[in-house]
Amino acid sequence: MKILEKKIKFYNKEExxxxxxxxxxxTDEKETYNVIIEALKLGYRHIDTAQIYKNHKVVAKAIKDSGVPRKExxxxxKIWNDKHDYEGAKEAINTILNELELDYIDLLLxxxxxxQRLECWKAMEESVSxxxxxxxxxxNFLVPHLEELLDKCSIKPVINQIELHPALQCWDLVQYCQYNNIVVESWRTMMMGKCFEVEQIVELAKKYNKTEPQICLRWAFQQDYVIIPKTSKPSRLSENIDIDDFELSDDDMELLSTIPELRDGPDPANFDF
Structure with missing residues (x-):
């Protein structure tokens, strides 16, 4: 589908x-393999994983078996929290590449x-070189984290992947990222199913004859956020990209901004893992 061809350019000219x-x-190997294979058949060309997900090897196998060229x-x-010291991060980068069977990775977070985030960042800068x-x-960086990093880094981050959805719009953080030419990426865009319980989203789903998750995805897509909807069901892959035949009006975007704030995941200002 054409919507899958849309790319966002980083400040370093990568897309x-x-x-x-x-x-x-x-984490179920067969399930993960099948959904990635089907996604690549449909035209998905962006896979988001992490060390802590423990699925690098099956991601690698699915990509290899798909027949889609690596360069496409x-x-x-992402480097998990227990490997953020400098030596640990260097080791983690090598492990990630080995498990994914890659010579390089497109984006490392x-x-x-x-x-220990600054130590980790130093190792990541060296991985670019x-x-x-x-x-x-x-x-999951907030404004103070970004301010500190931008003051110390040699290479500026290209992206900040944060919990972001109609019930957690994070305007101050989004505006800070945009001002500093850092792309914004949304995780938990569909609110882990809680979108079905939000009156404003339910109302718009009826109005546009779409599902509640599709309203959330369109909200993010319309604002040029990168989105990575997850599903274990190949049948949902098409539904998650069936958002290019409608556009939320300004009034409807304003309606979504009236939803009481709800952070569904951990708070980056207060986490202990």
Missing amino acids: IPQIGLGTYKL IFITS IHWPTE AGQAKSIGVS
């Missing part, structure tokens, strides 16, 4: 497909802003 396949909690697929992974990563970025 990321705006829609990707998230693989969080996809954008792959993201710090998963959460731990106290070594040709191991084309781009590096962060996940």
Whole structure:
């Protein structure tokens, strides 16, 4: 589908497909393999994974078996929190590449802003110089974390992947990223099913004859956020990209902004893992 061809350009001139396949909690090997194979058949060209997901090897096998050339697929992974010291991060980068059977990764992220995040970032900067990563970025960073990093780094992050959906719009953080030319990426865009319980989203789903998750995805897509909807069901892959035949009006975007704030995942300002 044409919507899968839309890309967003980083400040370093690399490009990321705006829609990707998230693989969080996809740990059953057969299930994960099948959904990735089907996604690539449909035209998905962006796969988001992480060390902590423990599915790198099946992601690698599915990509290899798909027959889609490596250069056509954008792959993201993230360094988990227990490997954020400098030596640990260097080791993690090599492990990620080995498990994914890659010579380089398109995008490497710090998963959460731990106290050792600057050490991790130094190792990631070196991975760019070594040709191991084309781009590096962060996940779950708030404005103070970004301010500190931008003050210390040699290479600026290209992206910040955060919990972002109609009930958690994070305007101050989004605007800070945009001002600093950092692409915004949304995780938990569909609110882990809680979108079915939100009156404003239900209302718009009826109005546009779409599902509640599709309203959330369109909300994010319309604002040029990168989105990585996850599913374990191949049948849902098409539904998640069937959002290019309608556009939420300004009034409806304003309606979504009236939803009471709900953070469904951990708070980056207060986490202990």
